[in-house]
Amino acid sequence: MKELKGACIVGQSGGPTSVINASVYGVVDTALKSPAITQVLGAAHGIKGVLADCLYDMGKEDPQELALLKNTPSSALGSCRYKMKDSEEDDTDYKRILEVFRKHNVRYFFYNGGNDSMDTCNKISKYMQKVGYECRVMGVPKTIDNDLYGTDHCPGFASAAKYIATSCMEVYQDARVYDTGMICIIEIMGRHAGWLAGSAALATAYGAGPDLIYLPETDFDMDKFLADVERIYKEKGNCMVAVSEGIHYADGTFVSEAKTSATDGFGHAQLGGLAAHLAAVVKEKTGAKVRGIELSLLQRCGAHLASETDIEESFMAGKAAVENAVNGITDKMVGFERGTMDGRYLCKTKLLPLTEVANTEKKVPREWINAEGNGVEQPFIDYVLPLIQGEPKLPKIDSLPRFAKLKKIQAE
Numbered sequence: 001m002k003e004l005k006g007a008c009i010v011g012q013s014g015g016p017t018s019v020i021n022a023s024v025y026g027v028v029d030t031a032l033k034s035p036a037i038t039q040v041l042g043a044a045h046g047i048k049g050v051l052a053d054c055l056y057d058m059g060k061e062d063p064q065e066l067a068l069l070k071n072t073p074s075s076a077l078g079s080c081r082y083k084m085k086d087s088e089e090d091d092t093d094y095k096r097i098l099e100v101f102r103k104h105n106v107r108y109f110f111y112n113g114g115n116d117s118m119d120t121c122n123k124i125s126k127y128m129q130k131v132g133y134e135c136r137v138m139g140v141p142k143t144i145d146n147d148l149y150g151t152d153h154c155p156g157f158a159s160a161a162k163y164i165a166t167s168c169m170e171v172y173q174d175a176r177v178y179d180t181g182m183i184c185i186i187e188i189m190g191r192h193a194g195w196l197a198g199s200a201a202l203a204t205a206y207g208a209g210p211d212l213i214y215l216p217e218t219d220f221d222m223d224k225f226l227a228d229v230e231r232i233y234k235e236k237g238n239c240m241v242a243v244s245e246g247i248h249y250a251d252g253t254f255v256s257e258a259k260t261s262a263t264d265g266f267g268h269a270q271l272g273g274l275a276a277h278l279a280a281v282v283k284e285k286t287g288a289k290v291r292g293i294e295l296s297l298l299q300r301c302g303a304h305l306a307s308e309t310d311i312e313e314s315f316m317a318g319k320a321a322v323e324n325a326v327n328g329i330t331d332k333m334v335g336f337e338r339g340t341m342d343g344r345y346l347c348k349t350k351l352l353p354l355t356e357v358a359n360t361e362k363k364v365p366r367e368w369i370n371a372e373g374n375g376v377e378q379p380f381i382d383y384v385l386p387l388i389q390g391e392p393k394l395p396k397i398d399s400l401p402r403f404a405k406l407k408k409i410q411a412e
Contacts (some may be wrong), residue, residue, distance in 0.1 A: 006107025011043035013113035017156030026318020073301035114143030139333030151335030158387035161199035187275035197244035218373035308390025345386035
């Protein structure tokens with residue numbers, strides 16, 4: 001195999017996480033050390049930055065600031081939600097990307113994101129092959145939803161799961177201070193996959209979590225839900241419920257009355273207001289004191305509750321993407337494979353074809369959800385628990401987090 005020399009571009013897309021920058025640091029740090037890569041460019045706001053030729057020269061950043069990316073939440077380069085049409089339908093974007101790649105002699109492209117981002121990555125990879133421009137394209141996974149096909153788990157999920165479980169344990173304590181009972185309904189992200197809401201069960205496993213958990217993998221029945229809540233409230237004097245934002249009725253319609261007509265760039269409905277809606281229904285039915293809590297954006301970027309395991313694996317994913325690309329691999333996404341060594345959890349990287357990953361969702365196995373559809377089984381706990389381990393040593397100034405501050409010097 002002949003060495004392919006040229007610049008690389010790394011971009012971020014989709015929703016932010018606590019550890020997406022750890023993956024980008026894995027790419028940037030490894031690429032800067034590679035003799036095959038002549039320049040490391042960061043795309044401003046994902047593929048939109050490539051189309052606009054707005055690229056940052058990462059080699060001009062302070063190495064100490066780059067190192068802080070490992071503990072800096074959200075997307076340091078900026079993100080986007082931009083759906084590219086198929087090149088056969090409209091190749092305008094693809095021609096522009098090729099023009100930018102040629103201008104900067106880009107021979108490596110790394111895209112860090114979830115399902116839709118892998119679709120973008122796949123389309124660019126296939127187009128470059130079709131037109132005969134040698135460019136190695138690698139997907140670097142990220143999504144708190146944990147729904148990417150083929151990988152045991154996704155960077156970002158574990159830290160969000162840890163935040164959710166910890167927050168549930170804290171709310172549990174708060175909700176029991178008075179001599180009058182309360183019903184708490186906590187809304188957790190997850191449109192079609194219930195990995196995040198299911199993670200609230202970690203709190204229950206350790207004695208301070210939801211009594212009921214509802215995931216989108218099973219159909220929701222309002223009458224059964226109200227009966228479950230009423231039964232537990234009468235038995236205990238309190239009741240805590242965790243619900244995935246995407247729970248739906250048997251006909252497929254979302255339970256959330258606050259579903260708006262707005263969609264993101266990929267046509268996904270914007271959901272919200274489920275906790276408030278269910279709280280109103282429960283209050284009318286039971287007359288109890290009810291609180292609806294929406295974790296919203298807090299669960300995505302809670303770096304102070306991040307999993308050290310998640311941070312290190314996210315960095316590993318970015319590093320593996322560069323190493324494999326330099327070694328001649330293209331058209332793949334880095335995935336994780338779970339194993340054990342001396343009885344302890346072990347994670348290794350593997351490679352998955354982009355075509356298989358793009359737009360395919362991985363859901364919680366039905367056998368990991370209880371028969372009633374209002375909780376999860378022990379295998380779910382066993383799956384998540386190793387992923388949330390470890391406390392990061394967060395850099396701080398005056399007890400407040402010190403996040404990376406990039407100069408973002410635009411490449412000429």
